[in-house]
Amino acid sequence: AQSVTQPDIHITVSEGASLELRCNYSYGATPYLFWYVQSPGQGLQLLLKYFSGDTLVQGIKGFEAEFKRSQSSFNLRKPSVHWSDAAEYFCAVATKKNTGTASKLTFGTGTRLQVTL
């Protein structure tokens, strides 16, 4: 069964500093990977996704993530964090069923990002 691990429950960075949020997955075949952001009281918004091809993917709000098959990782990065980036970040993995039906998203437990001014 697929699973996602986000080892950092809470991270604090200063505004303007760089950010890296870790995500490790467990899945036998090629995974389809996502990062979502959730602001307080809001639903989840997709930041970026990896399906295939270039292992470095660009997302919205200046975020990027790199797929490393050898490390089973899909870490999220941002060169310079803004105070508005404070939120909960979720990594998720999806699969495709043999029937071709839509996939199931499995989420990690999330990393809460705090930004200090």
Added chain:
Amino acid sequence: EAGVAQSPRYKIIEKRQSVAFWCNPISGHATLYWYQQILGQGPKLLIQFQNNGVVDDSQLPKDRFSAERLKGVDSTLKIQPAKLEDSAVYLCASSLLQTWIGEAFFGQGTRLTVV
């Protein structure tokens, strides 16, 4: 384009009462998901519909939870009777069949408190 609509936004009930949540997905989205997000945890899939058929309900506590998606559009999720541990945010999401990979669009959720 309009997003995923959910109602109500908040609900407080006593244990053993029943409750229902409603979701209207993005127009044209064939796949609909209900997720349960307990405080401090990631969302957990409860049930997944493709059109009006159930694709995955393996984590749905069927003794108390039920869901339906009539006509392949709107969906309702019901809990009867509710338990204290059902306190959570219930998220509805939808995705296009063509993008089966599940680029899901989420609603704002319904926060349920069971007292």
